[in-house]
Amino acid sequence: MTTPLPSETGRVVRFTMIGLLAFSVLQVCWWLVDQSHYAAGTTNMVRALYSADLMAARRLQVAGVPADEISGYFPHVVPDTEGRLMIAPAATDQLEADRGAHVTQYTWESGFFLLVLAGSIGVLWRGLREEREVRRQQDNFLALVSHQFKTPLASLRLSAETLVKRQPPPDYTRQLSKRMIEDVVRLERMVTKILDSARLERGRVEFQKTRFDLADTAAQIVAQLEETARERGVKLINRLTTPIEIDADSIAVDTVLRNLLENAIAASAENKGEVTLSAAPVADGIAVTVSDTGVGFVPSDARRLFEKFHRLDTGDRQSHGGTGLGLFIVARIMHFEKGRAEAYSGGPGQGATFTVTWPVTTGAAHP
Amino acid sequence: MSDQVPRILLVEDDLPLARGMAENLRAETYTVDIVHDGQTGLERASAGDYDMLVLDVMLPRLSGLELCASLRQQGVNTPVLFLTARGDPHDKVRGLEAGGDDYLTKPFNLDEFLLRVRAILRRWEWYRASVASASALNFGGNQVDFRSFRARAWDGREHELTEKEVMILKVLAERPGEVIGRDDLLERVWGQEVYPSTRTIDNFILRLRKLFEREQQTPKHFITVRGVGYRFDSEGTAS
Structure with missing residues (x-):
């Protein structure tokens, strides 16, 4: 919801950029082909000049000009073992080498530019895909x-x-x-x-830690949600009844428990199941667990459940009346509380267990 | 239905809204059953003898659109009024394509809701009464069974007809040789409020011609009367 939608103009600019990049790739390819042809043409032209020089040199030889003098005029024309003039093999090799070097230089440069262009296209394409995903989620x-x-x-x-x-x-x-x-x-x-x-x-939140009894908060929330649960045919069981003192923001704790319980009730309404709230001290704090016998989820989705709008991806038939924000809120609050939120399910139809752990507790008593 | 209180099945997952609607429908003397998810709704609608279904589009387990489409596939032609929070025309078309009869966007006006329910029940009542008096139609080698929504065309092919197609056929066949206006057809089959354009009728007539006319380009049974509507000629003598 907070990610700004790219403007229509922004999209047009991005598509134009991709168009230009595609055009540039074609242009670079064309340059490569063109330069290959150019190098080949230049080599052929020099070869033709060398041939003309060879003819001229042979005429000079026939006219009796000494070989040394002829070599001075045409350094790339040399006599063979029988004294016949020919184009020096080294000159021909040099021509080929020059042509090859020219093509190689352009190939490397073009390759580099193509790589940069492909990378840029990749980045832009990914941006567009992300934008589409954001738009889909927002829709x-x-x-x-x-x-x-x-x-x-x-x-x-x-x-x-x-x-x-x-x-x-x-x-x-x-x-x-x-x-x-x-x-x-x-x-x-x-x-x-x-x-x-x-x-x-x-991140515009300020948590104020106070010490309070978790069981009191749980009792209040359960009392408020009991009627909703009853209406939806869900049995709400509170096992968090023994006093547990906790140092945390009371509003945040209330929000977390309420969201978890509402989520569990909604998920259990279909099969008229049970929702159980409990708590237990663990090594690094106090863990509150909300387990239900509801619709459950695919185990690999455990992390994604806490992402914003995750529920929306599951489609109409699994819409249990949430905005797709409840578990996101839980995860964010636990992040700011330096605690953790975890979800577990054996699979669809096998219920789910959500556990939130507050790191700092004092005077914990076993529930 | 004519001598009994109409029975309506209401499938809505929001309990307070479902209760409110049911209370008002009961106050209008209808008998109302409520279920809260699509799957149960499908089971009840398939098994029960309902005169009408009121379906929320967004339901747990099975959406209202899927529910309606499944019913139509099973040959259950009970009229459906869709309720939805989405109001854009595309969703409306989806609902009607799934076999819905009417479409109401939340939050709706109580009187309008009751009016639409009444209109749908009235149209259905007319259709049932009409079928009771004449359950089949034969024309130009075509046979239409208004009870089973099935037809055998002049070329021997069997066709499953939609509820709207048989209702249009029924309206036309009731007054053979008469010109029936597009608005009249809309009112009798859909109710004017559902479709924004009378072009819809034209599309249905095209489909009927495709099924039953020997030459679609020169129809003998479903005759267009330019600027007014259509005339049905069961003899196929029109030129």
């Missing part, structure tokens, strides 16, 4: 975010219009009003998530 993001926003908006509007159209009894009015508030809260959470991810991506 997907917009499509999904628009879906995620418009659905609660549709529900909100429907409830409001139902109130106006039906003039329902007090009980139903209260029910509709409650639904409207829930829709507003859903929208608010999504806006917060998008803003959080943008801030975290730019």
Whole structure:
């Protein structure tokens, strides 16, 4: 979302550059061919001159001019063993050597330029591909975010219009009003998530460490998410009930746990599964684990899950109602907290386990 | 359906929205079943006797478009109203190509939603009643079965017809020899609000000519009345 879209003009410039580079490659190839022809032509021309010189030298020889004098006029004409004049083999060899050197020089220079040009094209091509990928991700993001926003908006509007159209009894009015508030809260959470991810991506965050009880935070979040889980047929189990003191930013911890639990609930809704929250001290800190019996993922995707918009790549049918930002936010927060976030799954349909580890804990008690 | 309360299957993964829609449909006296994912929706729609389906496009497990396409492949022709957050024309066309009857973009107006549901049910009701009175059409060596959506053409070839094709045939066959305007056809088969252009009808007529006319260039059954619409001649005596 934060990567700027290249402008239309930028794209035109890049395509023009590639066109020019392609033209340059052809031009260089043409130069090479042209210079080969030129060198061959020059050699042939000099050979013709040498032949003319040989004829002239032979006439001088017939006219009785001494061989030494003739050699002075035509250094490249020499007598053979029988005294007949001929073009010196060394001169012919030199001509060939010159031609070869000329062609070789142009071949190397052209090769170098072609290499530079090919490298430049490669760099530009890669840039264009990356740009296309960014554009695709952004299109997907917009499509999904628009879906995620418009659905609660549709529900909100429907409830409001139902109130106006039906003039329902007090009980139903209260029910509709409650639904409207829930829709507003859903929208608010999504806006917060998008803003959080943008801030975290730019590093514009300040974490303030305080000491607090992780179990208290967990209990609050679980209580808030219980109804959502129940509605989606998911059993939410909290095993993080024993007090564990932690030195961390309380808002960050809240955000991480909430995102992990929401993600797990969404992934388990299809098969009406279970989501379990637990924690345990580990060698380098305290590890909080959210495991679910949901849709799982391909094990090789474990890292990519924490990338922005990853969920979007899995297509419509695995859209569980997220923006593709939740796990990205978790990973970024854990990065700033100098902790780590890990994901594990045996494969699609086999559930998943997400573990976040905070590096600094004090007074840990076993949960 | 005519003597019973229409049954609607609503496939929407957003629980509050699904509840809101179902409550309003029930208030209009329809019977409504709700499911929250595409796969279950497909199973219910294939097995159940529904008069109409309301499908969200973006569903877990199986998208609404895939669900609709699967149903059509199975020969289930229950009319479909698509709901989607995407409003661009391309998505609309995709929905209609998948066999959808109408398309509503979220967030929608409640009255408009109910109106569209009513319109689709009315068109379907008309089609069913019409088929009950005349379930087959024979013209120029062609035979069309309005119940199975199958046809045998004059050259012996068998064709599977789409819901829209049989509905157009039905409208035309009801009034043989009469000129039927494009707008009239649109209203009867789709409802005016769905397609932006009456050119759509022209494309369907071209397809029907391809299937049933001996010479497409000089049609004898599906006659164009320039600037107005079409006339159906079951005898094929038009020149």
